[in-house]
Amino acid sequence: MEVRARAPGKIILSGEHAVVHGSTAIAASIDLYTQVTLQKLSDSENGEGLLKLQLKDMGLEFLWSITRIKERLRDLSTPLPSQPMACSSECTESIAALVEEQNIPEAKVGLASGVLAFLWLYISIQGLKPATVVVTSDLPLGSGLGSSASFCVALCGALLAQSDVTTLDLSPQGWLTFGESELELVNKWAFEGEKIIHGKPSGIDNTVSTFGNMIMFKLGKLTCIKSGMPLRMLITNTKVGRNTKALVAGVSERASRHPDAMSAVFSAVDYISKEFSTIIQSPVHDDLSVIEKEEKIEELMEMNQGLLQSMGVSHASIETVLRTTLKYKLSSKLTGAGGGGCVLTFLPALLSATVVDKVIAELKSCGFECLIAGIGVKGLEICFGGSS
16 A cells, blocks of 8 residues: 655744744745655565665665664664654664665765654654655755655654554545544654754644644744635745854844843734734635735735844845845745745735746846745645555
8 A cells, every 4th residue: 555645844924033032923834745655565575675765856765674673773662653752862873873874975964864753753653664655845955944844744644644543534535634633643753753853843843734724823832823815925945054043042142132122023023923813814805805915914024024134134145035026016024044044925816927927037047946835725635545
């Protein structure tokens, strides 16, 4: 039986950085996905009993014999699929040795933590069974669009769909969804994978990817919200790498130097996120109300970007995107950590395709990568056999 799972990436619509200081932020799923295909094989089909991981987009394949994995993990106990738990330091060491044996190319060495997370999640949920796992993704790596979380969620979804702890009706064609409690289980496992990759993730990325739609979060509390109107964004990847930890620290240092001024900035961001939430959740009655809402969203994005600039997290590449989109009277803001990374540009419903094409052409001429995404889509979905 072959199973496919897909999980969306994410953007931060408003509130990044300020959320660390107690403000409200809003994250949303986007219709750019990581897809994982899992094909379990018997020893006779698989030959030696191999576990294969193929990262299609990168042209990489990793192979482990089940015998070798057993040797490495002989003295270690793995959890039950129904009881997610962290990978112990001993287990991390043993699995890291299995990853090192793969001789990952120097240029792709950043993938090692993702491969480690794959092995831990696979062994924990499926046990020591031969299989081929193929991964493809629409999401650029390390750009703040939640690529690692969507990988962990899609992987856990595929693994759990072929385990005894979830129940899905195999008869319908097309994409299926788990029930609420099963999604919670996927989310907990995906969070353990994210911890292996990132150390101390917030859990926001995997939650958005698992459940989809939008999430409002403040002081560690997550609330799922649904949009009452279709939203589309142009996402521009500046391809400028950034150090998230250093950017977060920089905002905190500025806040300690100017406590009253920065407190007002964080408070303003909180109000922007709350107003954003109210606008996108309220129902749309006609085209006029859509246009009114879109104008408010554009203004809120501009205000949020101005506040992010005052926090010191913009960058020359981000300013280039802002200037370019402003020429076409479009509103943009950075998303995520800033200092490079990605920029969101709001695309109103009645905006002509010609204008969008012109904007994209100009941004690409600057060396940027452009993606168009629908906002607030479904979360994890599963598909069996050849249907899609």
